[in-house]
Ligand SMILES: Nc1ncnc2c1ncn2[C@@H]1O[C@H](COP(=O)(O)OP(=O)(O)OP(=O)(O)O)[C@@H](O)[C@H]1O
């Protein structure tokens with residue numbers, strides 16, 4: 468169904484409203500397979516909404532959202548569930564299951580969505596948690612973790628199923644520079660090793676420049692600009708230049 | 716007018732929610748582990764509350780009926796009256812209301828919190844059916860746990876009653892039991908106990924509905940919890956009226 472040259476994610480004139488407030492207004496762009504796109508923008512401009520549209524948690528009023536060529540807007544629950552199997556999603560709030568330990572947070576999708584043996588699942592959980600630096604916290608409950616640790620745990624859960632598309636809402640927020648760049652290394656590794664398509668919402672320009680092949684800037688629900696960092700640096704719009712510039 | 720409209724809207728939504736639950740419940744996969752987890756949560760953890768309340772109500776009730784029956788010289792009827800009132804009505808109804816308070820508030824708040832903190836979205840994002848994982852196990856657990864809790868309530872109540880009788884009239888246990896069960900047949904015991912499965916259904920359905928469908932930030936959690944308790948308690952009492960009528964109709968024996 469999906470050819471190899473097809474973009475992994477496509478937005479075609481997507482408009483999203485909450486009540487009579489337009490949160491996204493006629494947004495179109497495409498993310499190529501294996502590419503990393505970083506979405507920048509001021510607070511409240513619809514970045515998280517954009518990510519949620521990509522996984523069908525929200526439905527647009529107008530336009531099409533295509534994942535590997537398939538329009539997911541009108542899919543029923545079963546169809547949506549098939550699409551979601553290919554996607555890992557990190558929520559801005561991490562959204563860990565707070566009555567489950569870290570281990571169980573990762574085990575839940577692994578045990579249900581794969582046919583792997585208990586030992587295999589065990590070693591995947593350990594390896595994924597090691598990747599995000601939480602190997603020793605495996606049996607802790609989410610309430611015992613710091614904000615940054617929760618974020619990393621959420622990322623581990625998103626990666627546990629080895630998705631071909633990773634959608635991450637502010638993976639570096641609440642992290643110090645060193646840990647933050649470790650997370651960037653991890654994301655870079657995914658892209659190089661596994662050809663994972665990555666869409667990241669972030670406020671961390673340094674990280675975005677390292678990990679992202681291209682950047683997109685959202686403002687008040689409109690896509691102001693999309694392109695390589697160097698292009699956006701010389702963009703005519705001042706806000707775009709300010710958001711993309713590394714200088715504080 | 717507005718009240719009627721809101722009432723109809725609410726009924727419709729709960730109806731849809733219930734039919735969704737039934738459709739989902741009969742399709743595999745079955746969340747057996749989650750069901751056991753919830754039975755522990757709903758049943759086992761409510762047991763202390765149910766036992767303590769049953770015992771206390773048994774004590775008080777015996778003291779009251781005792782003084783009334785003494786006036787008519789019907790002292791020997793005390794254990795019978797006690798057991799009949801417990802098996803028929805007091806056990807089922809109080810167990811239902813207690814569980815509505817404890818479990819209804821718990822389920823309402825827990826699911827609402829999961830909704831508000833995006834945990835339900837996270838389950839969906841993992842392409843797991845959140846309805847199956849969260850709602851149906853709670854529903855089944857409530858339906859299974861309530862009749863069992865009711866039996867414990869009955870036993871605790873009779874124990875309380877016996878202790879009062881014993882301390883006042885030195886009635887022996889075998890004699891107490893003989894009198895207590897002289898009028899209790901299967902028809903007086905089984906239908907009222909099983910009707911609490913309906914109470915369980917009400918508690919599970921209403922509190923899951925308020926929790927799962929909440930859509931207003933943190934304040935929604937408190938509201939979902941309160942609504943769960945208020946509406947499920949109310950519906951338990953209303954349905955009890957209908958169920959008692961239905962039981963009398965179907966089992967004329969039990970209407971002595
Ligand atoms: N479920 C919802 N119901 C109503 N309004 C919503 C909902 N989700 C988001 N919004 C509104 O949509 C707008 C965009 O929200 P969004 O979460 O996408 O912002 P954001 O760009 O991610 O901001 P931040 O950088 O602060 O996370 C906000 O004004 C918000 O109030």
Ligand SMILES: [Mg+2]
Nearest residue numbers: 514515559636
């Ligand atoms: Mg956001």
